[in-house]
Amino acid sequence: MAVRQALGRGLQLGRALLLRFTAKSSQACCWRRPEWPGPAAGWGRGQRPGQAPGPGAEPRRFGLRLPDRYRFFRQSVAGLAARLQRQFLGRARGGAGPCGRAVFLAFGMGLGLIEEKQAESRRVASACQEIQAIFTQKSKLLPDPLATRRCQGFRLEEYLIGQSIGKGCSAAVYEAAMPTSPQNLQVAKSGGLLPARGPDVVPRGEEEQAPPAPAFPLAIKMMWNISAGSSSEAIFSTMSQELVPASRAALAGEYGAVSYRRSKGGPKQLAPHPNIIRVIRAFTSAVPLLPGALVDYPDVLPPRLHPEGLGHGRTLFLVMKNYPCTLRQYLHTNTPSPRLASIMTLQLLEGVDHLVQQGVAHRDLKSDNILVEMDADGCPWLVISDFGCCLADEHIGLQLPFPSWYVDRGGNGCLMAPEVSTACPGPRAVIDYSKADAWAVGALAYEIFGLSNPFYGQGRAHLESRSYQEAQLPALPESAPSDTRHLVRALLQRDAGKVQLSPGVAGRSKLKLPFLLQRPSARVAANVLHLSLWGEHILALKNLKLDRMVGWLLQQSAATLLADRLMEKSCVETKMKMLFLANLECETLCQAALLLCSWRAAP
Structure with a gap:
């Protein structure tokens, strides 16, 4: 306990002296004259710092001229601690009083402990930075389904459209796939679900000869365009918030890159993250009659598809990865463990x-x-x-x-x-x-x-x-x-x-x-x-x-x-x-x- 109190007192004295070292020359506590008494000479007993010493006061035996050494003290706490410890040894050999030696020892020990703590913090910060650099490179994102087709996927006609996944207050989401696999090519050749055709326009008798259902690794989100106009630039500008998680390749289409860059005050482009959705394609196209459109959202369709519709003929489409379910759907059928x-x-x-x-x-x-x-x-x-x-x-x-x-x-x-x-x-x-x-x-x-x-x-x-x-x-x-x-x-x-x-x-x-x-x-x-x-x-x-x-x-x-x-x-x-x-x-x-x-x- 005595050692702990001594160290605490040393830190307090060290802080007090450091405050005086860093004070401006215009302030009252200016260490220019070695005649001023230190704490050992009786500060607080009728005599204040900066006041002339009394008749019987002992002049201060050590004088650190701050203006000449301010840069040195500011640059290195460890150097200051070492210098004070050396001065303590010199003063001890020269017959300095016990109070002066105690001040030097406490101050040096306090600064030494501070420097040791700072060095430990620097080591930990350096280790964290090295680990962070390694795993920043090792972090793997989900593969881009259209990474090998950088020039494709910017037209709605290139996709096979499946059934509706869901709809919200501003968009509808559908299953989608690129007709590249043999199974999907067979569906495309046989007249499967294409953008211009849905269950509402399938001829009678076709259900009996329906081809096998294709896999849909993608999802297409069709925004509802009521107030954005029909120009691609106006659509991208009005719905620019939807493009925040878009990849660079997503905006490299015929209209996307030009319109998005020209839009004033456009939002930020979010860096990829495994827990954030990634938009892999973004383009504008004419609004098609998709499955269930006349039942789920007839009011937002353009008049050419629904006489009472209020929507424009062109809108924004976003292509993303197709996920099995939402969190609400998952929790409705599953109860995860506490861990x-x-x-x-x-x-x-x-x-x-x-x-x-x-x-x-x-x-x-x-x-x-x-x-x-x-x-x-x-x-x-x-x-x-x-x-x-x-x-x-x-x-x-x-x-x-x-x-x-x-x-x-x-x-x-x-x-x-x-x-x-x-x-x-x-x-x-x-x-x-x-x-x-x-x-x-x-x-x-x-x-x-x-x-x-x-x-x-x-x-x-x-x-x-x-x-x-x-x-x-x-x-x-x-x-x-x-x-x-x-x-x-x-x-x-x-x-x-x-x-x-x-x-x-x-x-x-x-x-x-x-x-x-x-x-x-x-x-x-x-x-x-x-x-x-x-x-x-x-x-x-x-x-x-x-x-x-x-x-x-x-x-x-x-x-x-x-x-x-x-x-x-x-x-x-x-x-x-x-x-x-x-x-x-x-x-x-x-x-x-x-x-x-x-x-x-x-x-």
Whole structure:
């Protein structure tokens, strides 16, 4: 205890002296004259720094002229510590007083400890950067189905159109395929389902001689064009938000590249990510009469197809990978285990973090806009889709000016974060979307863990994002991991800049861990689940040290590289570990670890 108090006193003295070293020459505490007494000469006993020494005061024996050595002190803390220690030895040999030697020793030890801590942090940051560089190159995206046909796929006539997959408020989605396989070529030659033909126009008797159904690896999304006009440039400009997840090859068609580049104030182009949908082709074409169009959406058809239709004759088509089902459909027939549910929530956080890093806010996260496919082991892989309501402006980023109620705040009002739903317009009002999608993931976690979403429906159990209180949030099942339960409640805090902690933890955290008083970002939340799933033995240590954390990261890196190399198709857990290591940052990782430790230390 005495050693700890001495070191603490040394750090306090070191901080005080450093503040005086870095003070401006115009301030009262200027170290130009060696006659001023130091702390050992009785500061605070009727004599202030900068005041002339009294008649019996002993002149200060060491004088560091800051203006001459300011650059040296600023450049190297370690050099300053070493210099003070050398001066301490010199003063000790020269017969300096014990108080002066104690000050020099405490100050040198304090600065030495500070430098050692900084060196350790630099080593950890360097290791994280090296691991991140390796896995950034190793991260594999899903293969592009049309990668070998860069000049094809920009006309609707090149696709076989199947049955309807679903429809929303602004588009309809259909199965699609390129007629390249022998089976599909047979269908095309025999007059199968082509863009100009659907069940409404199939002649009688053809059903009996119907060819075998082709495989449909693609999906075509036909936007409903009511107000965009019929020119390709106007269509691309009005529906540009749909092109945010488009690849470069998707915009290289006859109209796409020219129209998209000419559009003023176009949105950002999102970098690829495994948990984000990828648009592989985008083009405009005449609106065809697709299967079920006259029943599902007759009002948005052009007058040439439906006399009472209000749509234009041309619209935007987006080609994507065809996924088996949505998250809502998957959860309707499947009940994932608690561990699998945590991994599914983690995938959504990884996708949202990628959006935030790119300066994009989805603003319409819901289970219908999340697609699911299964890996070889039957584990679901989640993909965020439907960017029609996203915020992806190059100029404003995630800070949306809100001068009036006419500003679009996004879709899906039920899962709109409190800071968005309660925003009031004004001359300088701004809506911050940096943590809005992470809040929506917290609400979706209830559905993933088998409960009803508390922000849907009616009745006592129904909550509204603009008025609910944290105490009203229902608890996740007891089978859910404790860390995940804490994380979901943290993500659903009303105030994006505050997280409620227990009194004991909050008292310890106000000075040391200020980030604990904020709603965690998507990156920190994802790291929390990564550590909870795969770093249990690290978190079990009472003294969590950075060196041990680096050792664990190196072990995870080696195991992940080996698993990815041995298996032809990586499982979901291996893919998630690769994403974690590809986005590795020392600061956010330490925040996640300390956040977990604070939850586990709470009574």
